[in-house]
Amino acid sequence: MASRIATMRRAITTAGPLRLSVTLLVLLLALFIARFSWNLPLALSAERGLYDVRVDLTAPRVDQDPRVVLVVFTEETLTATGKRSPLDRTMLARALTNLDALGPRAIGVDILIDQPQPEDPVLKAALLDMKTPTFFGFSSNAENGEFVMPWQEAHMRNFFGSVASAPVRTANIRLDVDNDNAWRQWPNPAGRPPALLVNAITGVKGYERHQGSAIFRKAQYADRPVFASLPVDLFGNADTAAALKDAIAGKIVLIGADLPEADRFITPFTRLSGKTTPGVELHAVLIAQALDGSDFKRLPGWVIWALAILAVALGAVTGGFDLGARLLGPFVLAEIGLLGWLPYGLQGAGFDTYGLPCAGLGVGWLLALMAASTTARIVGAEQRKFAQGALGKYLPRDVAQQILAEPERLQLSGERRPIFALFSDIEGFTSMCQSQPPEVVAATLNEYLDTMSDVVLKHGGTIDKFVADAVVAFWGAPIARPDDANRALACAVEMAQVGERFKQPRDGRPAMGRTRVGLHWGDVVVGNFGGEGRIQYTALGDSMNVAARLEGANKSLKTAALISGEAATQMGLEHFRPMGRVRVRGRQKPIEVYEPLGAGDAVADKVFAGLYAAFERGDAAALQALRQRSAAAPQDKALAYLVQRMEQVGPGGVYDLD
Structure with missing residues (x-):
């Protein structure tokens, strides 16, 4: 750390x-x-x-609340009474009379008596006979001007003023919602009388100015909702109502509508369930919280x-932190x-x-x-660029030791010598960068470059540079070895094979495209370039360009690795299968190209090289034999495309790459 x-x-x-x-x-x-x-x-x-x-x-699961019961107008009630809006006041009057006889603690009515109806005398008579404290919903034009006109407010004041001798009062039934029309919070305290229904009906001190989130609860049992809900129809008849005495006595009764299209609210539960809640039940939520004396703890x-x-x-x-993919993912x-x-x-x-x-x-x-x-x-990129001359990161260990012992081997002025130049690249890397977060791209690329660097150094290569996802390496400088040809070939094959592992996603790393390798042998100028204060050991010349063009030619030829004829001859042609003759951009002279066995789909086939040579001599039967071999190996796209090119250019022909 x-x-x-x-x-x-x-x-x-x-x-x-x-x-x-x-x-x-x-x-x-x-x-x-x-x-x-x-x-x-x-x-x-x-x-x-x-x-x-x-x-x-996180809502707690509770059994049915024994203190509050809902008495609701339902669709069945509306059908029976033949009235939808306003709700039938005769039914309301009967229900109030029969509920009053059952001894409830208090009654709250979440219904606005905001316009005159023929049944008003019946309702007034019932209210004047009430013994139970009863609170009717009230809303003023000042608070709810969009829905309550001044004449409606005046009617409510006159109506309840006429029954002032009874224990009947008004209460504010406002339920404030957020601007997404969802109800989550206690309503703002009433600025003027009457008090909010929750404060008026419970009488619990300390909640008169209460603000904050409502405490929602869920039913512990599917068949027992948090608040019992009974149809108002059951209380329209005294005999039927008497049978429900135990359900009403001593409890706070809330009367309101439970209809699919009216007075329903979005709540936090709606997000997952898709269901809305009747307003009368939300008043019950507030009343239960006040009776519990509970509240959320405030976060400073x-x-x-x-x-x-x-x-x-x-x-x-x-x-x-410069963390590798294995550490970055868990963090x-x-x-x-x-x-x-x-x-x-x-x-x-x-x-x-x-x-x-x-x-x-x-x-x-x-x-x-x-x-x-x-x-x-x-x-990090700047630091890597500055430290590019650090021998241990770009040279095999034994070569680095020799350079440290004999610094003159790193020629500042440059020298010409033959090398095996290798270019590798990832197919579709740009697209992956655009589809992944920067930290994932960085971690994935670092893991990939670390792996490929290890492969190059394992086989004794000198790492020239990294260009985004491309690895540039060579053999033969600063120190040449007798087996550089074999080392370079083994490295090219292993890089193509290791690249296959990165094509599968793993441990948070996204899938990557095929690793393509190009390898050429020829003269270059190698040395330290850039001046005494900021130098880089690198190789310059046409041979480096040819290796880069061969890497790119893999895409057209459907191969994983391509070796020039110059390099393949140094390595032994028995390790390759011929892939024809191509002309790459920027170079007029055609290049004989070979695919190393073990890279991509190239496998040892003693007959293949002979058939290719026979075709080059003009033997038409050889081409037919190659067609049959291609048909027998449909997964070998490189072979199929080779046969297609042979048909196109003929014996001795050259295929021009764009």
């Missing part, structure tokens, strides 16, 4: 003030989002959605700041799990997490991770 911290300090020093300033600005933006995402329009919907889900998942502002700082710090530190998963769990854990522990960022923590963490990893990647 100490070495990692030291590496990060060096990276900060190397980054420079401008890059550090940009990174700091992004980190501050990440912190702002992590802290204030509930105030950002684009993030608010996500935050509310995640809040709803955690409320649903400093806790939210601390969580935001934690999210950004985790992202920045993780992105700033990232652990941090995502922690940041995702914290809001749910706090909600489950009884804290009010309405307003606590969840999506914001994730976005802030991701921005910090990307900012730090991008800076670290840029700094």
Whole structure:
């Protein structure tokens, strides 16, 4: 860990003030989002959605509440009474009279008597005979001007003023919703009389000015909802109502509508279930909370700041460390799990997490991770470029030891010598970069380049450079060996084989395309170039270009590795199968190309080379034999395409590559 911290300090020093300033600005933006995402329009919907889900998942399961019972007008009631709106007041009057006789603690009516009806005298008579404290819904034009006109408010005041001698009062039945029309919070305290229904009907002190999230509960048993609900029709007849005395006596009774199209609310439970809740039941939720004397614990502002700082710090530190894919994956998963769990854990522990960022923590963490990893990647690239002359990273160990012992072997001015030049590349790497997060691309590419570097060094090659996902290497400089041809061939085959492993996703690493290899033998100028203060040991010349063109030709020829005739002759043609004669861009002279056995689909076939040679001499039967071999091996696309080219260009012909 100490070495990692030291590496990060060096990276900060190397980054420079401008890059550090940009990174700091992004980190501050990440912190702002992590802290204030509930105030950002684009993030608010996500935050509310995640809040709803955690409320649903953490809501306690309880048995049926014995203190509150709902008496509701249903579709069956409307059918029987023949009235939909306003609700039948004769039925309401009978129900109130019969409920009053059963001895409830209090009755709340979530219905507005906001316009005159022929049945009003019946209802007034019933109210004047009431003994039970009864609270009718009331809403003023000042509070609810969209739905309550001044004349409606005046009618309600006159109506209930006429029954003032009875224990009948009005109560504010407002249920405030968020701007997404979902109900999650206690209504704002009543600014003027009457009091909210929950305060008026319970009389519980301390909730007159209460604010915060409502405490939702779920039924413990499927056949016993949290609040018992009985059709109002059962109380229209005194004899039927008397049979329900035990269900009513001593309880708070709430009368309202439970209809599919009226007075229904979206709640946090709607997010997963898709079901809405009648308003009368939401009043029961508030009443139960007040009777319990319960409330969520408040999260201090400093806790939210601390969580935001934690999210950004985790992202920045993780992105700033130069971690390999095997370490990065577990760290990232652990941090995502922690940041995702914290809001749910706090909600489950009884804290009010309405307003606590969840999506914001994730976005802030991701921005910090990307900012730090991008800076670290840029700094790392500069450091790698500066350290490119470090022998141990680019030369085999025995060669490096010789160079350290004889520094003059690294010619500053350059020298001409024959080498085996190798280029490798990943098919479709650009597309993968565009579809994956930067940290995944960086980790995947680093793992790939580390693996390919190990293969090159294992076979005694000198690593020239990395160009994005491309590896450039050569054999024969700075020190030539007698078996460089065999080493280069073995490296090309193993790189193609190892590349197959990266085509399958693993441990968070995405699938990569085929690794393509090109190998050529010829003269180049090798040496240290760039001046005394900033040098790079590299090879220059046409032979390097030919190797690069051969790597690219794999795509057209459907091969994994292509070796020029010059290189194959040095290595022994028995290790290859011929792939024809091609002309590459930028080079007029045709190149004989060969595919090494063991790379791609190339397998040993003693007859193949003879058939190819016979075709080159003009033997038509040889071409037919090759067609049959291709048909017998449909998976060998390189062979099929070779036969197609042979048919096209004929014996001795040259296939021009774009």
